Amino acid sequence: MTSLALSPDVAASVLAEQQEAYAALQARDLSLDVTRGKPSPEQLDLSNALLALPGEGNVRDGGTDTRNYGGLMGSAALREIFAELLNVPVGQLLAGGNGSLTLMHNALTFATLFGVPGGERPWAKEETVRFVCPVPGYDRHFVLCEELGIEMITVPMTPEGPDAEAVAELVASDPTIKGMWVVPTHSNPDGATVSDDVARRLVSMPTAAPDFRIMWDNAYAVHHLTDVETPSADALGLAAEAGNPDRVLLFASTSKITFAGAGVSFLGASPANLDWFTKHLGVQSIGPDKVNHLRHALFFGDADGVRAHMRQHAEIIAPKFEAVEQILTERLGGTGVAEWTTPTGGYFVSLDVVPGTAARVIALAKEAGIALTPAGSTYPYGKDPLDGNIRLAPTMPPLEDVKVAMDGVATCVLLAAAEAALA
Numbered sequence: 001m002t003s004l005a006l007s008p009d010v011a012a013s014v015l016a017e018q019q020e021a022y023a024a025l026q027a028r029d030l031s032l033d034v035t036r037g038k039p040s041p042e043q044l045d046l047s048n049a050l051l052a053l054p055g056e057g058n059v060r061d062g063g064t065d066t067r068n069y070g071g072l073m074g075s076a077a078l079r080e081i082f083a084e085l086l087n088v089p090v091g092q093l094l095a096g097g098n099g100s101l102t103l104m105h106n107a108l109t110f111a112t113l114f115g116v117p118g119g120e121r122p123w124a125k126e127e128t129v130r131f132v133c134p135v136p137g138y139d140r141h142f143v144l145c146e147e148l149g150i151e152m153i154t155v156p157m158t159p160e161g162p163d164a165e166a167v168a169e170l171v172a173s174d175p176t177i178k179g180m181w182v183v184p185t186h187s188n189p190d191g192a193t194v195s196d197d198v199a200r201r202l203v204s205m206p207t208a209a210p211d212f213r214i215m216w217d218n219a220y221a222v223h224h225l226t227d228v229e230t231p232s233a234d235a236l237g238l239a240a241e242a243g244n245p246d247r248v249l250l251f252a253s254t255s256k257i258t259f260a261g262a263g264v265s266f267l268g269a270s271p272a273n274l275d276w277f278t279k280h281l282g283v284q285s286i287g288p289d290k291v292n293h294l295r296h297a298l299f300f301g302d303a304d305g306v307r308a309h310m311r312q313h314a315e316i317i318a319p320k321f322e323a324v325e326q327i328l329t330e331r332l333g334g335t336g337v338a339e340w341t342t343p344t345g346g347y348f349v350s351l352d353v354v355p356g357t358a359a360r361v362i363a364l365a366k367e368a369g370i371a372l373t374p375a376g377s378t379y380p381y382g383k384d385p386l387d388g389n390i391r392l393a394p395t396m397p398p399l400e401d402v403k404v405a406m407d408g409v410a411t412c413v414l415l416a417a418a419e420a421a422l423a
Contacts, residue, residue: 004354004388006337006414011421018415022368025408030369032405037188037347038396039256042316046309047258053295061297066290072278075293078264084303085222086252087234088268094278096288100253100265104215105144107249107267110280111178111213112148117246117272119211123150123178132170132180134162136350136378136389138188141181141217145380152380153177157187161194164201175208179215185232186220189378189391190350191343199233204242214239216250220346222310223256225318229307230345236268245270254296256347257310264288264296320394320402324349327403331410337417340392349392350378351409357416358387364412370405 006014059066061075073079074095083090096103112129115122123129130151133142137157145152155166162182171177182202184194194202202214216235224230235248250268257263269277300306325342328351332338340351353361359375366372373391376382392409394402 006417006421011418015418021411025368033371034393034405035371035373037393040396046312053298061294066294069286071287074288077297078293094267096265098263100251103265103267116211117276128176130177139377142380161198164198168205171207178209179213181215183217186346189348190341191346193230196233200238203239214248216248218252224345226344317395323403324394324406327406351390353413354417355386355388360416361412370408
């Protein structure tokens with residue numbers, strides 16, 4: 001990315017051309033939003049049958065009346081379905097409320113207040129607590145750390161996941177590093193999938209902190225854009241093999257599978273970690289929404305039902321990702337001012353532009369009626385040291401709006417690059 005630049009020989013002509021294109025863009029009076037990875041209304045419609053489930057005469061999940069209190073681990077039927085999809089033993093999988101973000105917040109908060117299995121004290125009693133954060137990464141992870149006073153150290157992402165050797169070097173000698181974030185499959189925002197080799201290195205590497213945890217946020221485990229269903233590394237199994245069964249806390253949800261605001265979250269963990277988590281969760285809650293669990297179990301039927309449902313999602317959003325790739329290639333390919341990912345799943349495209357221009361690109365786009373994710377969002381504290389990365393989220397707008405937005409983004413990228421070359 002650092003080599004991205006516009007040749008001074010062509011900068012003046014590009015500037016004049018793109019100033020004209022930008023004026024035309026502003027004249028269109030657009031109002032387009034590609035800021036967050038939300039499902040489109042068409043995707044949400046795929047799950048409308050949930051609204052009629054479970055039905056008045058179908059309220060039992062095995063021997064459990066789902067309308068009543070209890071059942072802290074959640075629906076057995078639903079856990080069986082997602083245990084297969086997430087590669088987690090059903091006895092080690094908890095089903096919770098509608099957001100995995102809540103489970104992640106709980107895990108970090110419980111660790112801060114009470115400590116974790118294998119730890120000497122609550123993290124709040126430590127002078128300093130740090131987390132390793134692969135970048136570019138997910139802004140919600142960074143906000144969770146920032147709120148709890150957890151300092152963040154960055155390592156680069158690679159096509160096979162976080163730079164495992166960089167992580168291993170950091171954690172080997174620093175006991176203040178208590179954990180790290182990983183989005184293992186179709187990661188946010190660059191779409192990388194953690195290889196088995198990288199996963200094995202992360203779960204087996206020596207750590208100075210005995211209570212080190214990997215927050216394995218498998219948000220896009222089944223969110224494929226092609227016919228190839230990219231498997232996730234078996235983090236829990238590999239950790240147990242390596243003699244570190246408590247190292248991994250796995251998170252997932254149906255938020256981008258069924259209804260984003262009314263789904264089900266999951267936590268996969270070792271028996272010791274599950275006992276720890278449910279001990280504290282039981283003070284907060286008498287049990288999750290098991291009626292919602294049951295309706296999801298009835299809606300899907302089995303793991304193949306989830307897979308078939310996700311193929312319907314792909315039919316809706318894959319053309320949008322294809323449009324992003326086509327327009328960026330046509331407008332920016334060969335210019336030397338941008339590079340971008342071509343994901344096979346997930347919800348985002350990671351766009352790298354000329355260093356020092358990402359904020360300018362986003363400002364230009366905003367002035368032209370195209371809302372992009374704020375500059376720096378893919379880095380801790382909102383500070384991209386190169387000011388060069390932009391996360392694109394094409395799933396929610398209609399296809400034609402995605403095309404218009406991406407053409408406008410390309411104009412802004414070229415204009416900002418020309419300005420920088422002539423500055």
